[in-house]
Amino acid sequence: MDSNLRTASCRCGPLSAIPTGAFADPNFPQPHYSVWEGRKHPWVTIKGDGIEHYD
Numbered sequence: 001m002d003s004n005l006r007t008a009s010c011r012c013g014p015l016s017a018i019p020t021g022a023f024a025d026p027n028f029p030q031p032h033y034s035v036w037e038g039r040k041h042p043w044v045t046i047k048g049d050g051i052e053h054y055d
Contacts, residue, residue, distance in 0.1 A: 033052040040046070046053065 030048050034046045035054045038055040
């Protein structure tokens with residue numbers, strides 16, 4: 001089931017994804033990897049130390 005906060009994918013089995021931006025905690029840990037960057041808008045920037053980038 002998808003919602004404005006959570007999305008599920010049949011390909012990931014029982015896993016769900018929650019966008020980091022859904023949390024208001026400024027101390028939330030930085031992501032370790034970024035996926036689907038080929039689909040992002042040109043004005044979106046993915047930056048940070050040690051982030052692995054996948055398309």
